[in-house]
Amino acid sequence: MKKIFLTFAIALMGFTATYAQQGKKQQLTPEQRAEKSTAKLEKELSLTADQKQKVYAIELNKFKQNQDWHQKAKAERDQKKDLAMKGMKENREQLNKVLTAEQQTKLETIHKEKKRSHHGMKGKKRGLRADSTATKA
Structure with missing residues (x-):
């Protein structure tokens, strides 16, 4: 029993540590990116000081x-x-x-249903719907 509990505790700690390391990456400034890229190219290509600048x-x-x-693009x-x-x-x-009040209510229900069904399709491949699979003659 102790071995099972200890194994479970170690596994839980391992998963927690792995999950904790998946934080957001820090956004680098253009200057930082350029410096990093230049350093990589300098190392790979043996650049001179003039070339590096x-x-x-x-x-x-x-x-x-x-x-x-x-x-x-984001602003657009x-x-x-x-x-x-x-x-x-x-x-x-x-x-x-x-529309009348009753029609407005019915339309709102239709919009909610459409939104709910659309939300369920997120992440799935959007192909033909089941009701539109009939071929045209």
Whole structure:
């Protein structure tokens, strides 16, 4: 009994230690990335001091451009998302002006069901649905 308990305790500690090491990676600045990349290239290619300075400048420029590109892309995604949400809100407001209270309730139920079923499909391959497998004649 003691051996089983001890084995279980050791295994639990091992899993805990492994899980604790899977923290978020620290984001490096473009300067830090360029320095790391240059050091690797210096080691692999035996760069001279002059070459090292030039390679560092090139790498720094590359990483700064990448950072700018990522920031622009994120801003564009956020802007598109905001625009889409605004459009959806306006659409719902227009629908609610036309529909009766009972129809609005039914539509809300349909939206919730669609959202729930869509949530269940996350991570799965989205192919043909079961009800649309019939071939066209």
